[in-house]
Amino acid sequence: MALAKRIIPCLDVDNGRVVKGVQFVDIRDAGDPVEVAKRYNEQGADEITFLDITATHEGRETTVHTVEAIASEVFIPLTVGGGIRELSDIRTMLNAGADKVSINSAAVKRPEFVREAAERFGSQCIVVAIDCKKVDEGKWEIFTHGGRKPTGIDAVEWAKRMAEYGAGEILLTSMDQDGVKQGFDLGVTRAISEAVSIPVIASGGVGNLQHLVDGVVEGKADAVLAASIFHFGEHSVPEAKEYMAKQGVEVRL
Amino acid sequence: MSTIAIIDYGMGNLHSVASAFEHVCDSKVIVTSDVAEIEAADRVVFPGVGAIRDCMAEIRRLGMDDVVKKAVAEKPVLAICVGMQALMEHSEENGGVDCIGLLPGKVRFFGEALKDEAGEKLKVPHMGWNQVKQMDHPLWDGIEDNSRFYFVHSFYVKADRVDEVKATCHYGLDFDVAISHGNLFAVQFHPEKSHTAGLQLLKNFASWDGQA
Numbered sequence: 001m002a003l004a005k006r007i008i009p010c011l012d013v014d015n016g017r018v019v020k021g022v023q024f025v026d027i028r029d030a031g032d033p034v035e036v037a038k039r040y041n042e043q044g045a046d047e048i049t050f051l052d053i054t055a056t057h058e059g060r061e062t063t064v065h066t067v068e069a070i071a072s073e074v075f076i077p078l079t080v081g082g083g084i085r086e087l088s089d090i091r092t093m094l095n096a097g098a099d100k101v102s103i104n105s106a107a108v109k110r111p112e113f114v115r116e117a118a119e120r121f122g123s124q125c126i127v128v129a130i131d132c133k134k135v136d137e138g139k140w141e142i143f144t145h146g147g148r149k150p151t152g153i154d155a156v157e158w159a160k161r162m163a164e165y166g167a168g169e170i171l172l173t174s175m176d177q178d179g180v181k182q183g184f185d186l187g188v189t190r191a192i193s194e195a196v197s198i199p200v201i202a203s204g205g206v207g208n209l210q211h212l213v214d215g216v217v218e219g220k221a222d223a224v225l226a227a228s229i230f231h232f233g234e235h236s237v238p239e240a241k242e243y244m245a246k247q248g249v250e251v252r253l
Numbered sequence: 254m255s256t257i258a259i260i261d262y263g264m265g266n267l268h269s270v271a272s273a274f275e276h277v278c279d280s281k282v283i284v285t286s287d288v289a290e291i292e293a294a295d296r297v298v299f300p301g302v303g304a305i306r307d308c309m310a311e312i313r314r315l316g317m318d319d320v321v322k323k324a325v326a327e328k329p330v331l332a333i334c335v336g337m338q339a340l341m342e343h344s345e346e347n348g349g350v351d352c353i354g355l356l357p358g359k360v361r362f363f364g365e366a367l368k369d370e371a372g373e374k375l376k377v378p379h380m381g382w383n384q385v386k387q388m389d390h391p392l393w394d395g396i397e398d399n400s401r402f403y404f405v406h407s408f409y410v411k412a413d414r415v416d417e418v419k420a421t422c423h424y425g426l427d428f429d430v431a432i433s434h435g436n437l438f439a440v441q442f443h444p445e446k447s448h449t450a451g452l453q454l455l456k457n458f459a460s461w462d463g464q465a
Contacts, residue, residue, distance in 0.1 A: 002369065003424060004382040004401060041448070046382055072272045077403060077446050097268045099446065122303035124378060124405045125266075168378060168405075197365065199376045222376055252382040252401045 004252040005216045006046035006223035007240055008201060009230045011036055013082075014053050016062040020228045030231040034069045040230065041074040043237035046252055048074060049102070049171070049201075049225060052082030064096050071097020079127055081171070090117055094125065102171055104129040105144045108151055111165060118166025127201075128167040130155055132188060133175050140174075140188045147175040156191050163196040170196060171225070173204040181207025181228070189219030201225050209235060209243040216249050256281045257459065258294035260321070262311040264303050270333065273445035274298075277452050278459035288320055296458065297324040301335030305360070305408070306347035308335050318353045325355065325437045329463040331455075332439035337432065338410060340439055346408050356432055356439070358412035367425040378407040379424045385431070385442065390419040392431075392438050392457045400450040402430075402442035410441060436463035 081102025
């Protein structure tokens, strides 16, 4: 008996549609978020992450309704990220049916926000998303604004600080790897997973099922997040789990 | 039509508990802190997330400790996660908090040094899908033993009355994840987030007469 490693399909949603880009550009349409979420729920996904990449106010309103629609039909944990800047944004998403929210730029801008959020809503629903790039051997830096803006913050130190502030989980995306299907950056995944006591979700770069296994075994991730391998029918969630189970990874079948 | 009242004391996402019940049964589901509504309901759900000190403060401020105790004496009650922990005598969280004390036993921290059998360090919170070992109870009807349920917690329950323990789980150590006490069934995991197995448990509760 052991805790299962989680498989988390990720929905990047722009104005009410699931999209997927390569290194944050070159966007493809991947369907209606509610239908996509229901499909993954039926396939036995362990959680669903919904990242709102909409920039407009109208798009945000749509997002709240989409989260409500997903939450009334999907009975596994749902994380919502993108544009979470204030405590009221968290309250809105939790009320819409999200179980957790993912905080990214707002934490970089004002780290105390994570502490306040964890105190108000509990660590269990506060995920801190870290987008980083490799800047040197064994060194990774946080980037914001879709990877355009370096912050000078060391990713491993940042993860430790966020855990200390009450984050319940880290969603770690390697921006060098995102969408290029070469596998996770195992170095930073392992460095952060070993540095913090909270769970780490590896994200960015999954191109085949072995990459998921590597994220858990080599990267020591507690969960693996992927988008395009599931969206475009290359693999189903059950296929991914069977493959991982055969490699000795504990999964929920 | 029967009514399920989900007690709202301002802590957590009750929407998902309500919508999961609506998905599996025909009962009317209400989310409420109104004592009269809770007393009039056929079944009561006592949920909870977050830190125990804040939860207990709100429970006491709204008088929900007495409301829950009265409900347990009269009709089926399902406690979930921190709702279960709040029913124990005492929790180690937040430097030590006295709880409702309906169930003898304590709530303890998993600890920073939690390790698995191979000596690997285990993350805290215990977050994700873990296997639940059942003991005989009608709420497990139609759910395979050792099914996985979704957990998220850093503190665990050890009940004093072993005969009331209806399920255990293992994460570095063994702990109690379901307790029955007359009309009460309390669980540490989140059935509303546990897909098929969780929905079956909620369905069982919606038709359970209590007093196992």
